[in-house]
Amino acid sequence: MQPLFIGSHLAADFLNTAFEPHGEHIEVIGDGKQLLEWLQAAGVMDVEQAARFARKLGAKGLDAAATEVRKQREWARAWLTRWRSAPGRDYAAEIEHLNDLLENLSVRHEVARTKEGLERVARFQIESSDELLAVLASAIGDLVTQEDPTLLKSCAGDGCTLWFLDRTKAHRRMFCSAAGCGNRAKVAAFRERQREQ
Template structure:
C-alpha cells in the first residue's frame, strides 16, 4: 500500500467495514485519487474510537504525546497483515496482535437495566495506549479466529483500498459503498456500453 498523506481535519474515514477491525483498516482510504490516513494525532484516534462506539475514559495528559497514535497505527498494520494473509489463505505471524491482547485487562460488570433485569458489559482498563485499544484488538482476534472469511471482502473497485464484512442477506456485496464505488462502476459500465453501440 502506498504511503498515505495527511487528511484534512474536516473529513472522516468511511464507515463501510461493518466490523470494528475492518473499520480500523479503513482509516487509510482513497480520497480524490490520493491515499490518506485519517489517524494523524492522538485526538484523531480518540475521536475514531468514540465514533466506533468505544468511548475512552483515559486522560491523555498522562501519556507521552503521540503514543496512542503510534500504538493505533501499529495495531492497524498488524491487523492488516493478518486479514490480508487470512483472506489469501496464507499463514501470518499473530505475535504483534498477541502483544496487544496480552496487555488487555478487562472484567465483566452487571448494571441495572429496564425493569428488574440486569445488563452485562465488559469494562477495559485504560491506563496505556495498548489497553485503550484492547477492545479493537479483541474484536480483530475474534474476527480472525471465527469470522467467515468468505464474507470478508476488499472492495471490487480497482483503485479502492477499503475492506468490509458482507452482512447482506444474499452475501453478494461487491462495493464498499453503492453511493461511491458502486455508482462509479455503474456509470463506467454504462459509458462503456454506450461507446460500443
C-alpha cells in the same frame, strides 16, 4: 472529520482509517486528537472513557498512542490480506504477535441499572496505550476466529481501497457503499473539513 464506517466489523473499520481514494493517501488517525475522535465514533470508547484516557496519557502520550495504533493497523492489514486469500496457513508468528497484544486486555465488570433491571456488564478498561492496542487486537481476534475469510473483501470500486465484511445473505456485496462506491462524496466532505482544520 467523518471517518468511514462501512466495514460492517470493527476490524475492517479499523483498517479503513487509512485509505487511498484514487491514489491519494488519507489518514484518519494522524495524531492523538484524531485517534480519540475515531475511537469514540467507532464506539470503542464513550465520552467519559475518552476523557479519562486523554487525561492519563496527555497530549504527547496520545500522539505516541496514535503512532503505535497506526503501526499495528498496518501489521494487521498485511496479515489479514494474507489470511483472507490463504486462510489455511499456520500463521504461528502472527498469532503469537496478536496474543502478545491481547495479554494487555483489561476488562472491568460492574453491576449497572438498565431498563431490564440490574445487570452485570463487562467493559474494556482503556487507560493506557497497551490496553487500547489490546482492544483493537481483540477485534482482529474476533474477525479471524468468528468470520469467514472469503467474506473479508476490498471494494471493487475503481481506485477504492476500503475493506468490509460481507454480511449480506447472498454474499454478493462488492462495494463499500450502495451508491456504486459512493464514498467519493464522503471523501470530498472529509477533505473539505480537513482543509478547514
